Amino acid sequence: MVNVGQPFVPEYNNTSSDKYKKFVSNFKSKMEPYYKEKVPNFNSMEIRKLSEGKTKRRRSLALTKVSRSSTVIVHHDVMVDISNDNNFNSSYYTSFKEVKSALDALKGTDDIIDVDAFETELNVTEVCDAVTAILPEEYRKYYAPSILPGKVMCVSQCHQGHPHPKMCFNNATCEVSFDGPSCYCLNTDVSWYLGEDCSYKVNKIGFYAGTGVVALILVITIAVLTAYVVINKRKVSRSKDIKRKLVNKWLEDDVEWPTQRNTLHSVSRGPHDNPTFSQENSYRRDSSEIYRPNLSEDQTDSQYSIPETDIQPYNFQRDVRIDRPQIRSSSEI
Incomplete structure (x- = not known):
């Protein structure tokens, strides 16, 4: 002034x-x-x-x-x-x-x-405006002034000194275009990057190998489980069929139980057993059949006469029938 x-x-x-x-x-x-x-x-x-x-x-x-x-x-x-x-x-x-x-x-x-x-006072905005005056308007909005240690600079969003820097990972490069700052990832022919900032690097060969191993394990597991289920189902079905047939046969057939060999009326064979009434030579007689001894003519004396009586042989073999067994489930028991 x-x-x-x-x-x-x-x-x-x-x-x-x-x-x-x-x-x-x-x-x-x-x-x-x-x-x-x-x-x-x-x-x-x-x-x-x-x-x-x-x-x-x-x-x-x-x-x-x-x-x-x-x-x-x-x-x-x-x-x-x-x-x-x-x-x-x-x-x-x-x-x-x-x-x-x-x-x-x-x-x-x-x-x-x-x-x-x-x-x-130092106006860094004017400094940046003067520096970027040669750039198109589409690029200038991505630049901002920055005071670094002892130095004034006009930097883009790809620079760490920018108030809102663009972060890129895995050694990716950052460039400013009409659409703004972008990260360009390295080795894209052998790797994938899941983020726009080139983060979460995935190796293609490792991914394919891992996917193949996992798929093979899944296929083998499914095949084993399927075979186990089929075989087990067949076993269960076969067992059910066998049990069902046995039960049906048991229910349909008229079961006859043989007489016991030793009963109250049985006679054990001994030295005085009459082979006529043994179990091996047992037979049935009609109730009208009468036992009559055969005497010769010289034995007509009265002292040898035997009164006529009806002697019916004891039938040692008789059919024994029992009631049909009742079938109960394990839960009822």
């Missing part, structure tokens, strides 16, 4: 007026050579506005009269070139001191009433 000892006119508020343009042209033609001489890294200067300064009083001794007039304050920016390296902060402060020293040397000369200099 420089306070020039010239009267301020209303036309200076209009940047399109001739008086404004003429004043600015004269001021720049005077100050630019001076800055180039005093400031080594000077690049250019830019007038921001003209404002009205403090009133200047003048007293006339002859007329004892006071006249009042305002001055012109020129607000302008001084641009300097600073190398973007690890020492850019120190370079900036050095240039600022050089500009302030040059302004202080102008105070009190050529109607310059007052001067002052102010530090400007």
Whole structure:
């Protein structure tokens, strides 16, 4: 800021007026050579506005009269070139001191009433806009300024210094296109990647081999289980058929049980057994059959006469029938 000892006119508020343009042209033609001489890294200067300064009083001794007039304050920016390296902060402060020293040397000369200099905060957005000005608009939106250690950079989303970086894994490369940042995976002919960021790497050969082994195990397991189920089902069916046939035969047939050999009426064979009534030579007789001894004619004496009686042989073989056994299930028992 420089306070020039010239009267301020209303036309200076209009940047399109001739008086404004003429004043600015004269001021720049005077100050630019001076800055180039005093400031080594000077690049250019830019007038921001003209404002009205403090009133200047003048007293006339002859007329004892006071006249009042305002001055012109020129607000302008001084641009300097600073190398973007690890020492850019120190370079900036050095240039600022050089500009302030040059302004202080102008105070009190050529109607310059007052001067002052102010530090400007670093606007990294403007730096990035200036760097990406040569790029198409579709690409510029993927770039952002970043202050790295001692350095200002304009980086894309593929850079880790970006506020919202694009992460890529498994040594994949990141590139910015019209659609935004994308990850390009490596060795796609032998590997698959399940994520867009090239994460979850899957080897094709290992996948095919594992899938084949698993499929073979499943097939063998299914075949064994199927054979076991079929064989077991046949065994169960065969067992059921056999049991069913036995039960049906048992239920359909009229079972006859033979008589026991030794009963209350049985006679054991001994030395006096009559072979006629033995079990081997047993027979049945009709109830009308009468046993009559055969006597010879010379035995007609009365002492040998045997009264006639009906002697029926004892039948040692008789059919014994029992009730049919009742079948009960294991649960009923």
